[in-house]
Amino acid sequence: MTVRTKIMGILNVTPDSFYDGGSYVSVDSALRRALEMKKDGADIIDIGGESTRPGSAPVGCQEELDRVCPVIEKILSEVNIKISVDTYKSEVAEAAISAGAVMVNDISGLTFDRDMASIVAKGGADLVIMHIKGMPGTMQNDVTYSDEIKDVLDFLKESVDNALSNGVSGERIVLDPGIGFGKSLEHNYRLIYNLERFLELGYPLMMALSRKSLIGKIYDDPDADRLPGTIALNSVAALKGAEYIRVHDVKEHRLALDSIDFMKRVSLD
Numbered sequence: 142m143t144v145r146t147k148i149m150g151i152l153n154v155t156p157d158s159f160y161d162g163g164s165y166v167s168v169d170s171a172l173r174r175a176l177e178m179k180k181d182g183a184d185i186i187d188i189g190g191e192s193t194r195p196g197s198a199p200v201g202c203q204e205e206l207d208r209v210c211p212v213i214e215k216i217l218s219e220v221n222i223k224i225s226v227d228t229y230k231s232e233v234a235e236a237a238i239s240a241g242a243v244m245v246n247d248i249s250g251l252t253f254d255r256d257m258a259s260i261v262a263k264g265g266a267d268l269v270i271m272h273i274k275g276m277p278g279t280m281q282n283d284v285t286y287s288d289e290i291k292d293v294l295d296f297l298k299e300s301v302d303n304a305l306s307n308g309v310s311g312e313r314i315v316l317d318p319g320i321g322f323g324k325s326l327e328h329n330y331r332l333i334y335n336l337e338r339f340l341e342l343g344y345p346l347m348m349a350l351s352r353k354s355l356i357g358k359i360y361d362d363p364d365a366d367r368l369p370g371t372i373a374l375n376s377v378a379a380l381k382g383a384e385y386i387r388v389h390d391v392k393e394h395r396l397a398l399d400s401i402d403f404m405k406r407v408s409l410d
Contacts (some may be wrong), residue, residue, distance in 0.1 A: 144406055146379045146398045149225065149387040150175075150183035151351060154208045155192045155200075171212045172219060179222050182395030185244065187387060188212055188237075189227035193248050193277040195321075195354075205233050213240040225269070231256040238264035244315075248273055248322065250300040262308030269315045269347055269385075270300045274323025281323065289328045290335050293318050298342060315385060316342060320350040329355040333374055336381040347385035348378035372397045380405075 154171050175186055190208035191200040205228065213224050217240075225244035226237035231254045234245045238260075244267040251257050251270060261268045272293045274280055286292045297316050304314060318332045318339060329350070339346055350356070356370035357363060368390055375386045375394060379401045388394045 144409070145402050146383065147184040147385045148182060148391055148394055148398065149347070149349075149385050150178035150181075150186045150391045151387060151389050152178070152186050152188045152212070153192070154188060154190055154212050168211050168215050172215050175216045175220055175222070178391045179220050181392035183222065183391045185223040185225050185385075186216065187225040187227050187244075187246055188216075188242075189246075190233070191228070193227075193322075195277065195281045197277045199278070202230055202232050205230065206236055209233060210236050210240045213237055213242055217241040225267075229253040229257070231260040234266075235260045235264065238266050243267060244269065246317075247271060248277075248319070250296060250319075251303050252300070258304045258307035258309055261304075261313075262310075265313075267313040267315060268304060268309055269317055270297060270304060271317035271347075271349075272296050272300075272319035272322065274319075277322075284323055284325045284328065286328065289324065289331060290338055293332065294339065294342065297339070301342065301344065311344070315345045315347050317347040317349055320348065321353045321355060326355055326358055333378060333381075336378055336383060340382050345384040346378075346382055347387060348375055348383040349387035350374055350378075351388040351390070368393060376401055 152171060152174055178186055188209055190205040209226060224242045225246050226234060226242045227246045228234055229247050229249040234257060245261050246269040247257055248271045250272055275283060301314060305311060316339060320329050320332060351371050352367040356367040372393060376397055379386060379398055386394060
């Protein structure tokens with residue numbers, strides 16, 4: 142079990158992401174947000190140039206490159222922080238790594254672009270392998286599983302084997318069960334509750350559920366703030382072994398997770 146939980150701050154440079162779409166589309170606004178997240182305690186910033194919310198439309202490769210690379214370069218010229226790129230396109234990943242990104246966060250688990258693993262290996266970057274069922278635009282149309290825990294485990298194991306066979310170092314792999322990506326409400330909560338099962342694969346885990354609909358759907362008021370639920374579920378994930386927590390609200394999570402981390406430390410003494 143990791144002692145210090147790492148926080149990955151979300152920086153969407155898109156006009157249509159579900160929570161902060163349009164807020165950071167300019168390089169200057171993205172830089173200001175990165176500086177704020179660094180100050181608030183982010184360990185790494187995940188930059189995304191294409192929304193992958195349910196029902197989202199794909200973005201062309203050049204458009205994604207134009208959104209992502211200038212932001213990476215600007216942030217790294219001003220801030221000493223690790224940068225991740227949230228993409229499933231190998232061409233974008235390659236350019237982002239050249240611009241200074243040290244991690245690729247692939248929501249497809251290497252299934253959308255067959256060249257992704259070799260590009261990551263060549264660039265020496267870390268790789269987040271996430272589970273998804275279907276494509277972002279249609280992934281909620283079929284959320285049936287024979288056993289969601291086993292099925293996600295099997296998918297991740299196969300994707301890890303793909304990464305390793307293409308030269309990605311095992312020490313650079315992080316796994317994400319893909320909360321909200323082709324799952325029912327009940328699937329999502331069972332995956333979180335059983336998160337320690339994924340430690341069986343032998344790699345660090347990331348939890349990425351920040352402000353998603355699985356939180357809003359359990360409220361009587363659809364407009365209720367999703368932050369308290371986000372912090373609660375991420376605290377559970379940290380206790381169950383998640384090493385990375387991917388969030389919009391960095392400051393609040395750093396304060397919450399510091400207490401979780403302290404509790405883990407004293408329990409190990």
